[in-house]
Amino acid sequence: GSGKTTLSKALIKHIPEHERIISIEDTPELIIPQPNHVRLFYSNGAQGLSGAGPKELLESCLRMRPDRILL
Numbered sequence: 001g002s003g004k005t006t007l008s009k010a011l012i013k014h015i016p017e018h019e020r021i022i023s024i025e026d027t028p029e030l031i032i033p034q035p036n037h038v039r040l041f042y043s044n045g046a047q048g049l050s051g052a053g054p055k056e057l058l059e060s061c062l063r064m065r066p067d068r069i070l071l
Contacts, residue, residue: 005029008070019067024057030070038064 012032015021021037023030026044040057052060054071061069 012070015068020065021068021070022061022064022066023070024054024061025070026054032070038066 008030012021012030012034015034017034017036019034019036021032021034022040023032023037024040024042026042028039028041032039038061040061042053042057058069058071
């Protein structure tokens with residue numbers, strides 16, 4: 001790969017603990033040590049129960065008042 005996940009993991013370590021983080025992923029790859037985080041997942045194709053994709057989750061997470069969104 002091109003190292004996107006490795007770079008993301010390194011950058012996450014520098015986010016202050018008081019910030020609210022919401023991550024949107026298709027597979028759980030990111031480790032977020034900050035206590036104030038929410039993890040949202042979507043499935044590729046029609047496999048998920050809700051049928052929500054990344055676009056729908058992004059729209060929903062904007063209502064959760066995040067300081068940072070990881071997509």
